[in-house]
Amino acid sequence: MLSSYPLVKWKNLLPITLGTAIYAFGLHYFVISNELMEGGITGIALLLNYSFHLPPSATTLVINIPLFYLGWKVLGKETMLNTVIGTVSLSFFLWIMEQLIHRGWIVPFHSEHDYFLAVAYAGVTLGVGLGLVFRYGGTTGGSDIIATIGQKWLGWSMGRVILVFDCLVIGSALFFIPKEKILYTFVVVFITTKVIDIIIEGAYAARAFTVITDHAEELVAKIAEHMDRGATIIPAVGAYSKAHKNVVYCVVYRQEMKRLKDLARSVDPRAFIIINEVHDVVGEGFKPE
Structure with a gap:
């Protein structure tokens, strides 16, 4: 399967991998340490982490596996291969961050009251990571697969599907974390999307x-x-x-x-x-x- 992967696509693997590494760093260093949220499958993984202390590296991959199968059937081999590479890479770097934090080699940024710096740097870091992934044709799975399937089967726009899914995930976090952190999360999402636009187009x-x-x-x-x-x-x-x-x-x-x-x-x-x-x-x- 990988032997048929186009050479030009192989050249994109380094920036995609770098992007997932930056995203994993931002997620652990700024988001999880301050109990903020994210949208999509990553948001579900964070809820499981906050509620049951399950590692996001494992839950992100496990939740995506049935989506991989469904996406492979609906979207085709090449599209899903990019998604699998991005998702596995993200889970790997999330695991690396978990090990580094567990051993005390990295101390996450934690704020007791003023979350402004955590929110700002989380948005920039996540945006840079995802921007690199998207710019070079990769995805991190999850809502991207759901949105593409929704567009193909239901005729909905991808942006509409992602927005609805992210709002449902972030909204459900109201049962688990304070509402002020939900509001901070929307600021993170806003900054993230702006930085993604800059990385993809603004250069x-x-x-x-x-x-x-x-x-x-x-x-x-x-x-x-x-x-x-x-x-x-x-x-x-x-x-x-x-x-x-x-x-x-x-x-x-x-x-x-x-x-x-x-x-x-x-x-x-x-x-x-x-x-x-x-x-x-x-x-x-x-x-x-």
């Missing part, structure tokens, strides 16, 4: 300029001369005036926004400028494929 976030001007050729020449950037000229027709105009389309890094805006204004003070946020730009001058 190469850029701005796309759409400039409607009567001086398109001159503007493109100025962009090439002063910014060493390429641009595209798109023919257009005004909907009201029916006049033929040219649209200049150019993508630049965020720090180059002001330079391009000033350049466009200097060429044509009457230019109509639209600026859009874009992510994960691939090509010359940006990230290579």
Whole structure:
């Protein structure tokens, strides 16, 4: 089975593994030590840990096993192989953290009253870990499998399924931990999702300029001369005036926004400028494929 795993996928295993290691560290060091919560299967594992002192490394894997079987039947081999690798890796690093903490080699961060630092660092750490896993095509199982099956069978969006499942898990924790920690947990989830977005998209976030001007050729020449950037000229027709105009389309890094805006204004003070946020730009001058 693994022998048929594409070579390009093997290259993704290192960042996926690193991501699960960071996630496992954040879970033990900041979340479990302060009795906070998480969503999905990890959240169920935390509830079992808080209630019966069962190790998350074992419960995470055991709960995912029937989902592996169901997902393999419904989603196919390659999709589930990524999930199995991510989930097993996560369980392994959770076990490593449990051993290091048990032996006193790592002392988790614990706060008695003010959980702000624990919440902030938990969100960042979990977000970085999951962001690496997702960016390189992996998953950590659990709600990801449930969401994908829900999308395939019921036509629900994955985001909707994950949101409902996470809310049910976190909401059920009200019977086991104080409500203030549930509220802190939602802050952790919010920070985590924002950091995931930054890891997946933000590293190469850029701005796309759409400039409607009567001086398109001159503007493109100025962009090439002063910014060493390429641009595209798109023919257009005004909907009201029916006049033929040219649209200049150019993508630049965020720090180059002001330079391009000033350049466009200097060429044509009457230019109509639209600026859009874009992510994960691939090509010359940006990230290579």
